[in-house]
Amino acid sequence: MAPAARTRRDAADETPTHAITHAMRIPFLRPSLPRTEELAPYLRRVDAAGIYSNYGPLARELETELLRRRFGGQGAVTTVANATLGLMLAISAVKRPGRRWAILPSFTFAAGPLAAMWCGLKPYFVDVTPGAWTLDEAALDAALAELGDDAAVVMPGATFGTAMDLSGYERRRAAGLPVVVDAAPAMGAGNDGMQFGRGFAGAVVYSLHATKPFGIGEGGLVYSADGELIARIRRDANFGFNAERMAETPGLNAKLSEYGAAVGLAMLESFAQRRAERRRVARGYAERFAASGLEQRGWEAQAPAADCPQFWPVLAPRGRSNRAVIAALAQDGIECRSYFAPACHQQPAFAAAGRGPLPVTEELAARAVSLPFWEAMTEEEMDAVLEALIRWG
Numbered sequence: 001m002a003p004a005a006r007t008r009r010d011a012a013d014e015t016p017t018h019a020i021t022h023a024m025r026i027p028f029l030r031p032s033l034p035r036t037e038e039l040a041p042y043l044r045r046v047d048a049a050g051i052y053s054n055y056g057p058l059a060r061e062l063e064t065e066l067l068r069r070r071f072g073g074q075g076a077v078t079t080v081a082n083a084t085l086g087l088m089l090a091i092s093a094v095k096r097p098g099r100r101w102a103i104l105p106s107f108t109f110a111a112g113p114l115a116a117m118w119c120g121l122k123p124y125f126v127d128v129t130p131g132a133w134t135l136d137e138a139a140l141d142a143a144l145a146e147l148g149d150d151a152a153v154v155m156p157g158a159t160f161g162t163a164m165d166l167s168g169y170e171r172r173r174a175a176g177l178p179v180v181v182d183a184a185p186a187m188g189a190g191n192d193g194m195q196f197g198r199g200f201a202g203a204v205v206y207s208l209h210a211t212k213p214f215g216i217g218e219g220g221l222v223y224s225a226d227g228e229l230i231a232r233i234r235r236d237a238n239f240g241f242n243a244e245r246m247a248e249t250p251g252l253n254a255k256l257s258e259y260g261a262a263v264g265l266a267m268l269e270s271f272a273q274r275r276a277e278r279r280r281v282a283r284g285y286a287e288r289f290a291a292s293g294l295e296q297r298g299w300e301a302q303a304p305a306a307d308c309p310q311f312w313p314v315l316a317p318r319g320r321s322n323r324a325v326i327a328a329l330a331q332d333g334i335e336c337r338s339y340f341a342p343a344c345h346q347q348p349a350f351a352a353a354g355r356g357p358l359p360v361t362e363e364l365a366a367r368a369v370s371l372p373f374w375e376a377m378t379e380e381e382m383d384a385v386l387e388a389l390i391r392w393g
């Protein structure tokens with residue numbers, strides 16, 4: 001395989017679960033970012049302005065346009081260098097002082113609990129629901145009963161771009177429990193044209209990483225209906241500097257460069273088509289899966305609840321390991337992944353974390369297989385994936 005293709009796959013490799021020793025005919029994903037020609041007008045603007053960072057004109061325009069187009073102008077946003085830093089800044093801004101625990105799902109990407117640890121908190125893992133694979137609010141209540149007054153923040157996650165219902169979290173937040181939503185894969189997700197997260201007065205953190213629906217390479221966006229919270233996070237992302245350039249809060253540098261913002265502005269031009277593409281591929285898989293007979297053999301499809309899915313995961317039959325399925329499909333040159341396996345509580349960095357019962361998480365970590373998924377995936381490629389799944393499944 002050509003070196004360029006290998007590089008693309010490596011760049012997408014967030015959680016390598018096994019060694020892939022030969023070239024894949026159908027990779028797990030092909031990041032699709034604006035091409036040089038689409039970027040050129042924006043790069044010329046960077047040249048002309050001579051400003052390269054520090055919330056320059058392109059970053060400000062990207063913020064304004066995302067707020068207007070995705071959030072209907074309601075609330076406030078600030079760009080960040082990546083979602084992990086966005087999560088750290090948001091947790092640091094809202095956490096209850098002197099409390100120890102960040103409550104979050106184990107069925108998520110490691111960035112969430114890592115960000116909590118960088119804020120001096122200990123992760124406490126709670127199970128997800130079997131239907132939506134998002135934080136189980138009954139299990140959250142049990143965790144809150146267990147931890148008493150020692151919960152600093154709760155961090156639900158919009159798993160694979162699922163537009164989860166935030167009304168329960170809005171109530172909890174208003175009652176004094178700070179909420180940071182890890183919406184990393186959910187830029188573009190929502191219902192009825194309304195961006196997921198809009199109107200929420202806690203912090204909602206989106207990733208603009210190359211492997212996410214709105215990919216610019218590295219980048220992120222923090223949204224809140226609370227403009228003061230965003231102003232605080234924006235200041236903290238610039239060393240905590242006040243108007244006199246005095247560090248006032250424990251800030252850090254999490255600013256998005258003007259080059260990143262240039263990619264974001266170019267991305268905005270094609271984002272509606274890209275979202276439609278993701279829906280087309282999700283529909284294509286759903287139709288093929290329904291017609292495949294796999295359900296009669298114990299396979300289950302996880303219907304994406306959002307209109308801009310990040311991945312297309314299925315569950316292997318009970319007792320069948322996703323690792324074995326992934327290894328089998330790799331023999332056909334088809335690269336699948338096991339998001340999120342291992343789950344966070346199974347990873348060494350979180351050995352000291354607290355946890356409630358995690359039966360759903362452990363079952364998903366053992367059975368979930370994410371199929372290859374990207375915009376512009378052809379019907380023939382989807383056919384090949386399903387044929388291999390039927391053959392090996």
Ligand SMILES: *Cc1c(COP(=O)(O)O)cnc(C)c1O
Binds near residue numbers: 082108182220
């Ligand atoms: C991608 C992702 C992150 C990390 O985002 P970065 O921008 O790469 O830091 C965090 N949480 C979840 C759920 C993700 O999918």
